[in-house]
Amino acid sequence: MSLLARLRALALSSFVLWACAPLALAAAPSAGEQETIDALSRAMEAVVGVQVNAAEDARSVQTLGRRRTGSGVVIGPDGLILTIGYLILEADSIQVTTQDHRVLPARPVAYDLATGFGLIRPLLPLRVQPVPLGTASGTAASAKLMAAIGGEGGGAAVTELVSTRPFSGYWEYHIEGALFTSPPVGRHSGAGLFNARGELLGIGSLFVGDALGDSHGRPGNMFVPVDLLRPILAELQQTGSTRSSRRPWLGINSTEQGGRVQIVRVSEDGPAFAAGLAEGDIVLAIDGEKVSTLEGFYKKLWSRPEAEGEVTLTVLKGTQIRQVPVKTMDRMKTMRRPAGI
Numbered sequence: 001m002s003l004l005a006r007l008r009a010l011a012l013s014s015f016v017l018w019a020c021a022p023l024a025l026a027a028a029p030s031a032g033e034q035e036t037i038d039a040l041s042r043a044m045e046a047v048v049g050v051q052v053n054a055a056e057d058a059r060s061v062q063t064l065g066r067r068r069t070g071s072g073v074v075i076g077p078d079g080l081i082l083t084i085g086y087l088i089l090e091a092d093s094i095q096v097t098t099q100d101h102r103v104l105p106a107r108p109v110a111y112d113l114a115t116g117f118g119l120i121r122p123l124l125p126l127r128v129q130p131v132p133l134g135t136a137s138g139t140a141a142s143a144k145l146m147a148a149i150g151g152e153g154g155g156a157a158v159t160e161l162v163s164t165r166p167f168s169g170y171w172e173y174h175i176e177g178a179l180f181t182s183p184p185v186g187r188h189s190g191a192g193l194f195n196a197r198g199e200l201l202g203i204g205s206l207f208v209g210d211a212l213g214d215s216h217g218r219p220g221n222m223f224v225p226v227d228l229l230r231p232i233l234a235e236l237q238q239t240g241s242t243r244s245s246r247r248p249w250l251g252i253n254s255t256e257q258g259g260r261v262q263i264v265r266v267s268e269d270g271p272a273f274a275a276g277l278a279e280g281d282i283v284l285a286i287d288g289e290k291v292s293t294l295e296g297f298y299k300k301l302w303s304r305p306e307a308e309g310e311v312t313l314t315v316l317k318g319t320q321i322r323q324v325p326v327k328t329m330d331r332m333k334t335m336r337r338p339a340g341i
Helices: 003-011 018-024 031-045 230-239 294-302
Strands: 047-054 067-074 081-084 091-097 103-111 117-122 144-149 155-169 173-182 192-194 200-208 220-225 252-257 260-266 282-286 310-317 320-327
Touching (some): 031 047, 031 192, 067 200, 081 200, 091 117, 103 230, 155 220, 155 294, 173 200, 173 294, 252 294, 282 294
Antiparallel strands (some): 047 067, 047 091, 067 081, 081 117, 091 103, 103 117, 144 192, 155 173, 173 220, 192 200, 200 220, 260 282, 282 310, 310 320
């Protein structure tokens, strides 16, 4: 089905399923439907492909690879593009591809560890109209939305908002109001999530196996809501990051199981490794305060006024409980900083 046919299907007030689209498209669209078609067409035009080569010596190459591809959405009249931050982390070169197949060099503008957003700007005129930012918090559950992907083989698909809730990532990451959609879309990294008015609601971050969060195993995607962008956009453009990103970092990946926080990976160049923490250790408390969830663990860690200092973790190692002092680091200082930021 062509992109135009998909957009016309999306224009119907009920956001009909693709299987029903041929029947629905038999009649000419109403004025309201045509307005939706136009809004979604403009939104789709603002979605670009993002191709990144990370620096050879970048620490993130081990987990993210050196060559990364995804999408971004034009949000500023000067061509400012919003994407997911891990795409441009420690980038050495960036290219963006427009819907009319123009390929332009770009530079990183900002990376925000706290939200996960990234900003880039083309080095040549983009000639693409920016999209308006919507309000994800006002979007009703079960709303039909458009997920749009840029670059080679990009397109649009209908997805449904199935849950809005806090999200804690295993990589020392937490946000409020994350958007969970289903069915999942492929190539979700940096994809744009739009409502029927063509307003941007979120930026694609992850594939998840349980979008509902109820252990029913419904696959989907997690989108970072643009509501988190508004308060920090000016700061990101001015400084390349935010104050919230300057926070204690341990260098661990953890999971939350049965009321316990268990370490599943330790970065060899991180503070936790230097302190002797290892895969399989269970974190029981931080500075004497019990933690049983990733959210609680992170918020307690980040409540410290300085990124660099010392915390004491109460850790279950095998059958022994130990007090382990860890000298925290500022994660932003450990990353290779591109010349553009």
